[in-house]
Amino acid sequence: MVTTLLVIVIIMAIAFDYINGFHDAANSIATIVSTKVLTPFQAVLWAALFNFAAYFYFTDHKVANTIAKTVVEDYINLEVILAGLSAAIGWNLFTWYYGIPSSSSHTLIGGFAGAGIAHALVLGDNVLEAINLSPILKTVSFIVLAPVIGALISVIITLIIINIARYARPSTAEKWFKRLQLVSSAALSFAHGGNDAQKVMGIIYVSLVAGGVLVNGDHMPEWIPLVCYAAIAFGTMSGGWKIVKTMGTKITKVTALEGVSAETAGAVTLGITEHFGIPVSTTHTITGSIIGVGITKSFSAVKWGVTYSLIWAWVLTIPVSATFAGILYAVIHYIFG
Incomplete structure (x- = not known):
């Protein structure tokens, strides 16, 4: 049975994908x-x-499965989600708002895990029983590795x-690298x-399971990936200009050659x-890649002060999101419980 709360959760999930699109547009453009x-x-289009x-290509949904397993099934309900x-x-x-290129992936995982832990606390259970540490630790390790x-x-x-x-003429090489950037940015947007x-x-799949619409193990309805890909594409079209400025100019000056790389x-x-x-962070990945091209010129070409502030945002994302989600769960549970 489709409930009002389930509809709200699905709308919120689609809204998150839209926000993810304009938040992470900077990664690709x-x-x-x-x-x-x-x-x-032109770039956002x-x-x-x-x-x-x-x-049309990513049909195995491996990352979706990892996210869905962040919280143990017994501790997942619509309030948690x-x-x-x-x-x-x-x-x-x-x-x-502050132009910080943080990870949408990690804030989602942190929020989901934090709400699951809060649910376990309400039940009086061991909080470690509410989360699957293996996918969480794997994701956390890629804060550094990605x-x-x-x-x-x-x-x-x-x-x-x-x-x-x-040995190429600089003007000719620059022209070719700018053409190749169309290909490399398309590949990054695709990935x-x-x-x-x-x-x-x-998240939507486990919401449907928690809402009794699906049984865990059922095939994912085709409308879910279609809506999610459409939402992230529309979000990207909305841009994210503050983060574009940080990524494109504040870390290191990027040429067409370095953009391709x-x-x-x-x-x-x-x-x-x-x-x-x-489920790695696109933001962390492309930031590391931009730092890499800066290092090939010299270590001083990278603005390390900006980089350190970004790293702090990355480190704080999961615990801050988890804490905020725990507080919100307490409020939501009080309202709907």
């Missing part, structure tokens, strides 16, 4: 805008197109490109759509992690 290959409007195109989504949306809007992998791959790609193009849309797919490295990293069902 920051370098292509900063190098003036495309205007901001380009990114949105490939965000949605991922719907609503609290987790509300906390995640709140943190995303806060970081977007940007490091992105940086290493971008350094390798940059050095390879520099050696291949070292971003495939990785990030799945996170809400998992960073975007390609980000796409490769996301493709690998999606294959293994690891």
Whole structure:
């Protein structure tokens, strides 16, 4: 039976995907805008197109399954999911307002886990019994690993490109790199759509199970991925200009060559992690990739003060979202309980 609370949860989940799109638009378009290959409007349309195109390729839903298993099934109800989504949306809007490129993935996981723990406390159970530590620890480890992998791959790609193009005329090389940026940004948007849309797919699926519409193990209804990919694409079209400025100019100055390297490295990293069902942060990945291309010039080319402030936001995302979700769960439980 479809209840009012279930409808609210599904609407909130779709809203989160939309917000994720404009919050993370900068990941795909920051370098292509900063190098003036495309205007901001053209760039968001380009990114949105490939965000949605991922719907036709990423059909295994491994990342969605990982997200759905963050909280143990016995501790999942619609109140838990609503609290987790509300906390995640709140943190995303806060970081977007201040231009901080934080992780939508981690705020969703933190919110979901924090609400599950609060539910266990209300029941008087051991809080560790409410969450599956394995997927959470794997996700937390990639707070460090994703940007490091992105940086290493971008350094390798940059050095390879520099050696291949070292005898080319600079003006000719620049023209080709700007064309290649269209391809690399499309690849990153494609990988971003495939990785990030799945996170809400998992949340909507467990909402339908918690609401009694589905039985755990049932095939995911086709409307779920279609709506999630559409929401993230529309969100991307709305842009995220404050974060674009941070990503495109404040970390390091990015040329067309370096834009190709960073975007390609980000796409490769996301493709690998999606294959293994690891819900990594697109934001962390592309930030690490941009740092990598900066390092190839010199360590001083990277504005480390900005980078350190970003890292603090990354570290705080999961605990802040979890705490906020726990408080919201207490309020929601009081209202609906």
